[in-house]
Amino acid sequence: MAIVLLPGTLAAEAGGQKRFELDANTVGEALRQLPVTNLLFDASGELRRLVNVYVDGVDARGGRLLDEPLTEESEVRIVGAVAGG
Amino acid sequence: MPVLLPIGTRKGLFLVRPGNGGSDWQVEGPLLPGWSVYHAIVDPRDGVLYAATNNPFYGATVHRSSDLGKNWERAEEIGLPEDSGLKLNATWHIEPGSDAELWLGGDPGVLFRSDDGGLTWEVNRGLLEHPTRERWQPGAGGMCCHSIQLVDGTMYIAISAAGAFRSEDGGESWTPINKDVAADFHPEKYPEVGQCVHKLLSHPARPDRLWQQNHCGVYRSDDRGDNWERLDGNGLPSDFGFGLALDAEDPDVAYVIPEVSGEQHFTPDGRLGVYRTGDGGASWQLTANGLPERAWAAVLREGFAYDEGGLYFGTQSGSVWTAPRGGGEWIEAVRDLPPILSVEAAAV
Secondary structure, three states, X not given: OEEEEOOHHHHHHOOOOOEEEEOOOEHHHHHOOOOOHHHHEOOOOOEXXXXXXXXXXXXXXXXXXXXXXXXXXXXXXXXXXXXXX | OOEEEEXXXXXXXXXXXXXXXXXXXXXXXXXXXXXXXXXXXXXXXXXXXXXXEEEOOOEEEEEEXXXXXXXXXXXXXXXXXXXXXXXXXXXXXXXXXXOOOEEEXXXXXXXXXXXXXXXXXXXXXXXXXXXXXHXXXXXXXXXXXXXXXXXXXXXXXXXXXXXXXXXXXXXXXXXXXXXXOOOOOOOOOOOOOOOOEEEEEEEOOEEEEEEEEEOOEEEEEOOOOOOOEEOOOOOOOOOEEEEEEEOOOOOOOEEEXXXXXXXXXXXXXXXXXXXXXXXXXXXXXXXXXXXXXXXXXXXXXXXXXXXXXXXXXXXXXXXXXXXXXXXXXXXXEEOOOOOEEEEOOEXX
């Protein structure tokens, strides 16, 4: 089971749950199982521009992003882009 | 009936209530931290609290709470049809409908309707596909649909900078109502559409009467927007401002909070002043008893509210000011909130 970690604002929208264990083969599969899917993706299904995803500490935007494969031990961390100084 | 002020800020929602004797105002919040609350209301029909919520990372949505902020539900995706080529940039204003429905105004100049208490929203096609849309342009705050008024079976909306529109068929079609309303920034000074309305209000006691604070003046219409009379030459220190408030009973009374200009969004002469007319805009008087004389304040378009008890406004410097209806001293009910985006007054 891959682990997905949410930042504070998203965790509040998920009923206070920060950590999810999900059965998913890719980043996209994992993210679409979360109860905050419509905050991560826009109406056209695109990952929002300022949402970053790290898989085991590596920025998935530098890789295959939503197609990035996950293993049983993967840790997916969702992070808002650094902004505001 | 006790008043509750939902105060939308850049950092979340605050609920402000008067303490015993109407002073010692109590502050609850921030609720929905991390969300910019462009507007929040308590629906008088069922007491549900709604917030138009926006986040730079996670987009634009609506939150609802049936227990005044203890628990929240979030709307499903609020999207625009793919064939429109448009994306929702922000949710701006929530208005209870004439039946059970809710209306939501947003950027880019869009209107939505909900028939399930704000969980799902359907875009209004008449406005989305309006034949004049290509002549609309965004103001400094985006192309926001910020004013929604329903009175006597007629709907009015206003968009910055598209102008004001009227619908007499429940939102199926929209007629521009911008005659004699200036657009000084536009190549054509009095275009059919493209005016930068900052706030538009109707008065329930006189359904044909509308007021608007515009980028280019303060106006009143007595014929449902067919014709407008410009009023800011009658004693206001500036034609520019955002907030607008009326009187709960007297349709000849209106209040504005002038700012210097579109380039300088702060109060004229270093004075925070509310100007009142009691004669339909023929004259305006400064009502500033209790307000600071050395203040360069700014009040946004959703930042001014009224009810049977009084007037309420919030500044971008985080203060909430209130005065009793009919006159009296302004008091600073709350200070040092995050920048205030919206103020409403609800009876609970």
